[in-house]
Amino acid sequence: MNEPKRPVNIHKGYHAHVYFDEETVDFASRLCAEAGETFGLKVGRVHQKLVGPHTRWSCQITFSHKSFDAFIPWLDEHRGNLSVLVHALTGDDYEDHTTYAYWLGDSVEINLDGL
Known part of the structure; x- marks a missing residue:
């Protein structure tokens, strides 16, 4: 199995999507705040x-x-053990969530159908 791509600072803007579930929602809320x-x-x-292409509950951080x-x-x-999608903001949602998608922790499936 391939290791998820780690974030690299080569883009002007990013989103970080912190993924969580009912057991980790309080921790994730505090982390994002x-x-x-x-x-x-x-x-x-x-x-x-579920919001957008995300297949888990999430909170978005723009930076x-x-x-x-x-x-x-x-x-x-x-x-902690939360997975975080870090992706570029290039204006191309499909590319941002595929080619320019990076991970902290384990990767999570993204629903690309609507992109």
Whole structure:
């Protein structure tokens, strides 16, 4: 099995999607809030439903290449066992969720049908 691609700082903008379930929702909520406060990042809703191409509950964090080098190692260290999709924001949703999709932890299936 191939190792998931690790995030690389080669794009201008990114989303990090923190995946969780009913057992980890409180931990994920605290993690996302702390990320927003610590790094001054925009944190989306903690979705306890499937949204977009995501096949698990998720919370989206928006950040730029300027925050990448501090934020990504922090997120990796603090995420516990949660999987995090980090993808580029190029304007091409399909490419962003395939070619430019990177992972902290285990990769999770993405539903590409609607992209």
